[in-house]
Amino acid sequence: MRYLSTRNKSVRFSAADAITLGLARDGGLFVPEILPRLTLNSIKSMCDMSYQQRTVYVMSPFLDDFTASEIGTFASKAYSSTSFDVPEIAPIRAVDDATFFLELWHGPTSAFKDMALQMLPHLLTASLTKKAEKKDVCILVATSGDTGKAALEGFKNVDRTKILVFYPRDGVSDVQKLQMVTQNGDNVGVCAVEGNFDDAQNGVKEIFSDEALREELAAKGYFLSSANSINWGRLLPQIVYYISAYCDLVKTKRIAAGDSVNVCVPTGNFGNILAAYYAKAMGLPIAKLICASNSNNVLTDFINTGTYNRNREFFTTISPSMDILISSNLERLLFEFSGKDDSETRRYMEQLNKSGSYTVGPIVKKRLDEHFWGGYCDDVKTKLVIEAVYQKYNYLIDPHTAVGYDVLNHYRHDTGDTAPAVIASTASPYKFCDSVLSALGEKTDESGLALIDRLAALTGTTPPRPLTELKNKKVRFSQSTPKEEMKQIVEGFLK
Numbered sequence: 001m002r003y004l005s006t007r008n009k010s011v012r013f014s015a016a017d018a019i020t021l022g023l024a025r026d027g028g029l030f031v032p033e034i035l036p037r038l039t040l041n042s043i044k045s046m047c048d049m050s051y052q053q054r055t056v057y058v059m060s061p062f063l064d065d066f067t068a069s070e071i072g073t074f075a076s077k078a079y080s081s082t083s084f085d086v087p088e089i090a091p092i093r094a095v096d097d098a099t100f101f102l103e104l105w106h107g108p109t110s111a112f113k114d115m116a117l118q119m120l121p122h123l124l125t126a127s128l129t130k131k132a133e134k135k136d137v138c139i140l141v142a143t144s145g146d147t148g149k150a151a152l153e154g155f156k157n158v159d160r161t162k163i164l165v166f167y168p169r170d171g172v173s174d175v176q177k178l179q180m181v182t183q184n185g186d187n188v189g190v191c192a193v194e195g196n197f198d199d200a201q202n203g204v205k206e207i208f209s210d211e212a213l214r215e216e217l218a219a220k221g222y223f224l225s226s227a228n229s230i231n232w233g234r235l236l237p238q239i240v241y242y243i244s245a246y247c248d249l250v251k252t253k254r255i256a257a258g259d260s261v262n263v264c265v266p267t268g269n270f271g272n273i274l275a276a277y278y279a280k281a282m283g284l285p286i287a288k289l290i291c292a293s294n295s296n297n298v299l300t301d302f303i304n305t306g307t308y309n310r311n312r313e314f315f316t317t318i319s320p321s322m323d324i325l326i327s328s329n330l331e332r333l334l335f336e337f338s339g340k341d342d343s344e345t346r347r348y349m350e351q352l353n354k355s356g357s358y359t360v361g362p363i364v365k366k367r368l369d370e371h372f373w374g375g376y377c378d379d380v381k382t383k384l385v386i387e388a389v390y391q392k393y394n395y396l397i398d399p400h401t402a403v404g405y406d407v408l409n410h411y412r413h414d415t416g417d418t419a420p421a422v423i424a425s426t427a428s429p430y431k432f433c434d435s436v437l438s439a440l441g442e443k444t445d446e447s448g449l450a451l452i453d454r455l456a457a458l459t460g461t462t463p464p465r466p467l468t469e470l471k472n473k474k475v476r477f478s479q480s481t482p483k484e485e486m487k488q489i490v491e492g493f494l495k
Contacts, residue, residue, distance in 0.1 A: 001064050003030040003232065006335040007346045016065045016127035019233035022226035023208050029332050030232045036061035038243070038283035040258055047251040051089035051244055052079050058240045065130055074122035083108050083118055085464065090115060090241045092248045095393040098418060100254070101401065101425040102245045109179060110428035110464045112272065113150035116237040121154045123233040124225065128160060135218065138494055139163040139227045140207060142200040144268060145172040145321040146427060149179040151227040156185030163227070164189040164493050166200040169480055171320055174448025175431050175467060182473035189493045190477035193486065196314055198326050203486040213487060222494050229271030230328050238275035243284055245422050255420055262421040264290035266404040268324035270299065272424060274332055277371065287419060292407035293376040294319045299327055303374030306365040309357035318379050318435040319399040334360065337367040375407035382406070383439035390440065396459055398429040398436065430455060430463040
């Protein structure tokens with residue numbers, strides 16, 4: 001399997017190259033040259049497999065640098081009983097005959113990012129060996145909340161790596177912030193950025209494209225890579241859980257093999273729903289991909305109009321992991337929908353960088369309409385949905401998942417399509433105790449950690465152990481920086 005850059009498809013890269021580099025030198029994102037095909041028989045054969053075995057089955061064709069045995073070892077370590085609190089790893093929870101929550105938050109940081117970031121360190125360190133890379137790697141991460149902690153946890157004390165995470169100072173929940181600033185590990189660093197997630201993400205991208213800095217770090221024995229979903233090694237493991245969810249629906253006789261399902265994903269950076277698209281393109285029977293946004297509804301407008309326009313008001317919401325106006329992974333979809341036309345993709349990205357907007361051509365728009373439907377949900381409605389789902393089903397969901405549930409209901413109402421649907425449940429409700437308690441009519445005048453106990457007492461549910469353990473951890477990182485000085489933070493981290 002070879003990999004191309006979305007901005008220059010003339011050069012082929014190995015899987016190890018794509019994972020090690022993270023971002024192409026031309027600024028493009030790595031994509032597979034072709035997609036493996038899933039047959040109905042192969043889907044049926046996976047129904048009786050464990051999650052770890054399904055991971056090997058799905059990922060092996062993408063990773064021909066690695067043996068099945070190596071990938072199996074990575075999967076066993078990544079999705080172990082010591083890291084995940086349920087044997088299914090990514091279980092399906094039905095609330096009615098046609099609505100299923102795919103719980104992606106049973107890992108060590110209680111968010112869906114664990115599904116990929118427990119695997120990526122194994123892929124990256126093995127890739128370094130296969131490439132005979134002599135320099136160590138520094139992982140740079142911009143996070144809107146969950147990626148940062150999941151990456152820190154995945155890479156802590158991993159040989160030949162350092163990891164530095166930037167997060168928006170006022171754009172994450174109390175629990176998300178505590179998870180990051182209390183992180184243990186000798187090779188980790190955390191810094192707040194005085195701005196929003198897009199500021200942090202743009203700062204990281206600029207650092208990656210800084211040739212002088214790259215030479216400076218190389219002289220120190222380092223090169224840069226990414227653990228954001230721009231890294232193919234981050235995105236690939238996400239394809240697995242959509243295929244696994246379908247297999248579980250077949251195995252439990254919720255659907256018959258070959259039946260189509262819809263998939264609804266709350267998303268900001270577009271990586272999670274892009275993984276679902278790749279699963280569909282491989283042959284998984286997904287009918288419609290429903291893209292759910294919060295008030296930062298740039299993706300909703302893009303899907304509906306074909307114009308991507310980030311020149312709009314930015315909202316800080318109760319679903320902060322979706323507070324994004326520049327959805328980096330959309331570039332991969334544009335490349336696919338334009339027929340792998342790198343010049344067209346490059347033109348869109350240049351227009352976005354120059355003016356903040358672009359409008360896709362009729363072929364791309366036609367494919368968008370075929371595969372995607374977009375909607376959004378504001379904070380007021382999000383809280384109403386959290387309460388309604390709890391009252392109706394005795395099931396607790398976080399604000400991001402609530403956005404997905406509401407948008408799915410709008411899709412069903414507007415289209416009349418009541419086919420079985422899987423909603424990606426992206427975080428434990430305990431990561432957003434203040435918003436969830438407020439939605440349930442409770443006061444939230446205490447710290448995030450005190451609210452964990454209150455939510456548990458109110459609902460009779462058990463909070464994830466990694467979150468309750470935050471009470472005993474000391475803050476290690478308190479640094480904050482203007483977005484213009486992120487480069488200096490990197491230089492200081494690798495001095």
